[in-house]
């Protein structure tokens with residue numbers, strides 16, 4: 001047996017080498033299949049749970065994102081004129097009570113609108129209870 005055949009092995013070693021190659025091939029096929037199966041696994045993980053995000057530029061997985069960004073409510077369809085008139089009322093109450101609009105309370109509205117502007121108590125309640133006004137005043 002010469003040095004070359006010793007280095008490169010006989011037939012038996014070739015078989016082993018072939019088997020090794022086949023194995024690595026099978027293994028890489030296997031891991032490829034596996035990564036195709038859970039396709040996002042090179043993406044970063046969600047900041048809320050440990051799922052991989054759907055796209056690399058996302059910070060949260062779809063279900064966490066959905067929870068954090070609920071669909072907008074019906075208020076979206078509020079006509080601008082309604083918002084304008086609520087704004088005017090809030091401004092009126094704010095100026096008359098000397099309060100910052102963010103600090104206004106339901107009592108401020110009742111007091112100012114009923115006593116100063118002769119609003120009906122019911123309509124003041126309507127304003128206070130409206131989801132639009134409440135969201136504008138950050139009461140909810």
Ligand SMILES: [Zn+2]
Nearest residue numbers: 046049061064
């Ligand atoms: Zn998540």
